[in-house]
Amino acid sequence: MISEKYRILPGPEGFVPVTAALMGVVLPDEGGAFVEGGIIPENDALGMIAEKLASAKRPAVCPGPLLMWQWNGGAGPKAAAVRELAAACGAKIYPMPDYRAKSPRINPEIEISVNHPNITIQHNGIDVCVFVGVHSHYANFALRMIRAGTGCYTICLSDYAASDEAMISLRDVDAAKIGAITAKVKSISKGGV
Amino acid sequence: MSKNIITPTKEFEDVLTPGYKDLVANGPYNRSAPGTVDDLGSFREITEPHPHCAGCGVSLGIRLGLASLPSPENTIIIGTPGCAYFALTQSALCYSCTAFGNQNSVATGLKRMLKIRHPGKVKDVLVMVGDGGVADIGLDYTLHSWFRGENIATVMLDNEVYGNTGGQESGMTVEGKVLNMAPTGKKFPKIPVFEMAKVAGCAYAVRTTVASPKKFGTAVRRAVLIAREVGPTYVQVYTPCPTNLKFSPGKTLEAAKDVEKTYYQYEEYMTEEASAYLSRIGELKEAK
Ligand SMILES: Cc1ncc(C[n+]2csc(CCOP(=O)(O)OP(=O)(O)O)c2C)c(N)n1
Ligand code: SF4
Ligand SMILES: [Mg+2]
Numbered sequence: 001m002i003s004e005k006y007r008i009l010p011g012p013e014g015f016v017p018v019t020a021a022l023m024g025v026v027l028p029d030e031g032g033a034f035v036e037g038g039i040i041p042e043n044d045a046l047g048m049i050a051e052k053l054a055s056a057k058r059p060a061v062c063p064g065p066l067l068m069w070q071w072n073g074g075a076g077p078k079a080a081a082v083r084e085l086a087a088a089c090g091a092k093i094y095p096m097p098d099y100r101a102k103s104p105r106i107n108p109e110i111e112i113s114v115n116h117p118n119i120t121i122q123h124n125g126i127d128v129c130v131f132v133g134v135h136s137h138y139a140n141f142a143l144r145m146i147r148a149g150t151g152c153y154t155i156c157l158s159d160y161a162a163s164d165e166a167m168i169s170l171r172d173v174d175a176a177k178i179g180a181i182t183a184k185v186k187s188i189s190k191g192g193v
Numbered sequence: 194m195s196k197n198i199i200t201p202t203k204e205f206e207d208v209l210t211p212g213y214k215d216l217v218a219n220g221p222y223n224r225s226a227p228g229t230v231d232d233l234g235s236f237r238e239i240t241e242p243h244p245h246c247a248g249c250g251v252s253l254g255i256r257l258g259l260a261s262l263p264s265p266e267n268t269i270i271i272g273t274p275g276c277a278y279f280a281l282t283q284s285a286l287c288y289s290c291t292a293f294g295n296q297n298s299v300a301t302g303l304k305r306m307l308k309i310r311h312p313g314k315v316k317d318v319l320v321m322v323g324d325g326g327v328a329d330i331g332l333d334y335t336l337h338s339w340f341r342g343e344n345i346a347t348v349m350l351d352n353e354v355y356g357n358t359g360g361q362e363s364g365m366t367v368e369g370k371v372l373n374m375a376p377t378g379k380k381f382p383k384i385p386v387f388e389m390a391k392v393a394g395c396a397y398a399v400r401t402t403v404a405s406p407k408k409f410g411t412a413v414r415r416a417v418l419i420a421r422e423v424g425p426t427y428v429q430v431y432t433p434c435p436t437n438l439k440f441s442p443g444k445t446l447e448a449a450k451d452v453e454k455t456y457y458q459y460e461e462y463m464t465e466e467a468s469a470y471l472s473r474i475g476e477l478k479e480a481k
Contacts, residue, residue: 063205070200079204095208097201103244103282111210 007037008167010154011147019144020164027162027171034162034169042170046177049130049155049168050184056128056153059091060121062112066159067133068097074174075133081178082132082157088185091130094120099138117142118149131166132157132173140165199266199285216285221259222266230410233260244279248442250432250449251323253403254350255280258321258430261410262286263417268317269307271300273331275323276356276434294330296320297338300345308344317346317417324351324365328384332364335386339393339425346420347427348413349386352434360437367456372437387429387460396424396467400460402431404449408459418476419467426467431457 006023025037033045053059067079086093094112106113108123114134121129129152131139136158143154143165156166157173170177199222201209209217219236221228228234233256245252255277262268269287272278273296281288291299300318307316327335327349338345353370355361360373364384371378390398397419399412409430416426433448435441440448453459463471471477 063208068201068205068209070202075202076204079202083204093205093208095205095210095213097209097213098285100285101244101282103279107210110208 005037009036010151012149012151013147015148017144017148025164027164034164036167045168045170046180047184050181050188052128052153053089054185054188058124058126059089060094060126060129061086061091062094062096062129062131064096064134065098068095077175081175085178085182088182096134114138114142117146121146121150121152126152128153130155130157136160136163139163220285228260228262230257230260230406243283245276246436248435248445250403250434250445251276251350251352254430254432255283257403257406257409258348258413259284261413263414264315264317267315268319269303271296271318271320273322273326275326277321277323277350280321294326295334296322296326296331297334297347301338301343304343304345315421317421319417320345320347324349324353325355325363328364328386336393339390339395342394342424344420345425346416349429350432351429352432354434354437356434356437390427391462394425395427396464397426398462399428400457402449402453402457404446404453405459415471415476419470423467423470
């Protein structure tokens with residue numbers, strides 16, 4: 001029985017944190033968003049993401065295979081929206097073109113690996129990162145590792161049902177939703193709210 | 194598989210790391226001519242880094258095998274624990290690892306599913322695993338997939354030892370061989386898997402070594418083609434392990450050449466049906 005609500009917060013939480021799902025955390029239904037273990041209206045979460053990104057010292061965007069490759073017509077427009085978001089908040093892009101272990105090792109200056117994401121997070125002092133276009137099962141795995149070993153604030157923009165291992169996660173994300181975050185980031189940067 | 198899978202979105206093309214750019218430009222997919230061991234490709238993944246020990250015969254076997262696939266973009270490689278598992282990192286092809294020994298059962302399911310999901314399209318399933326995987330823990334599954342006549346190709350990368358776990362004897366270790374964890378020597382001869390393949394229903398079977406790359410390459414190519422249309426196929430290739438068989442990493446090819454003179458002589462077996470099929474598709478030139 002879980003007596004106290006488990007919260008998904010920046011780590012380091014420890015070597016192997018329990019999965020969020022096992023701790024009773026649930027994902028939002030349509031129109032909702034996942035924030036630190038709870039569920040809030042999606043529109044509020046858009047604003048929180050914009051604030052986190054606008055105030056980050058070293059924000060990073062980590063596009064996964066679903067955005068790196070032209071699987072279908074949808075990848076291009078979404079990739080363009082993600083590029084705009086990264087430009088608006090001054091985030092560096094660390095690609096994750098697939099999930100293979102890299103031999104002999106990855107170059108943390110220019111890429112991120114799902115198998116040991118912390119190398120890139122720590123090497124570059126990333127304080128806020130956005131996962132987008134990463135298949136859910138791999139995103140969950142990598143985000144939990146980041147939560148386990150770093151203090152980075154994680155955001156996951158999910159095509160489907162959101163990720164319960166990120167601190168903030170949106171579901172059913174399309175280019176328009178990403179555009180809405182970008183607009184909010186721009187208005188914050190201009191001194192608005 | 195659509196070639197779009199390896200076409201980067203233009204929005205992220207610039208952030209691809211050099212290795213991926215190279216893979217996109219020079220990788221193994223959709224080549225105009227079929228791959229052969231004469232053309233391993235220039236992309237960094239297959240020519241440079243591999244996670245195996247220096248001089249690893251298994252690593253060489255993986256490279257030669259992958260370079261010989263008739264349709265790499267439509268191939269799923271099935272692996273299992275062992276040094277051969279590193280084919281996963283050594284290639285940019287579809288790869289699925291199974292619980293140790295389960296490879297031919299998983300391959301069976303995948304192949305059957307692919308036939309239903311993609312009727313009329315070429316989807317090759319190639320099992321590429323170690324001797325322990327085939328001859329020990331996976332022997333029953335392997336044989337049964339052959340008895341059932343599944344359309345899958347099986348390659349055994351035979352280093353005559355459990356390389357990955359530090360040198361236990363496998364069923365394929367030669368009799369008397371002393372290994373790190375077989376200090377008094379192996380007590381029974383090599384399991385005759387190659388002979389068993391012929392009686393268990395394989396339409397095609399080859400025994401060769403990495404010291405004969407063209408023969409091995411042709412064998413893999415034929416095995417995949419015959420498995421598509423005729424029935425199960427088997428290629429057993431000697432891929433010596435310097436680390437556990439205790440020879441210098443520079444002597445891998447010598448070690449492989451040595452056994453070609455004795456118990457690893459090249460042999461190619463095919464049924465009449467397989468031979469007729471190869472000749473029909475213009476693939477029946479002698480391997481040199
Ligand atoms: C069910 C199971 N038992 C044991 C192991 C441990 N194990 C991993 S690799 C291996 C031996 C692999 O030997 P082989 O198939 O010859 O491959 P090689 O490493 O020599 O290429 C063993 C016993 C495992 N992964 N799973
Ligand atoms: S232990 Fe042997 S088979 Fe395994 S990587 Fe090393 S040389 Fe290759
Ligand atoms: Mg072995």
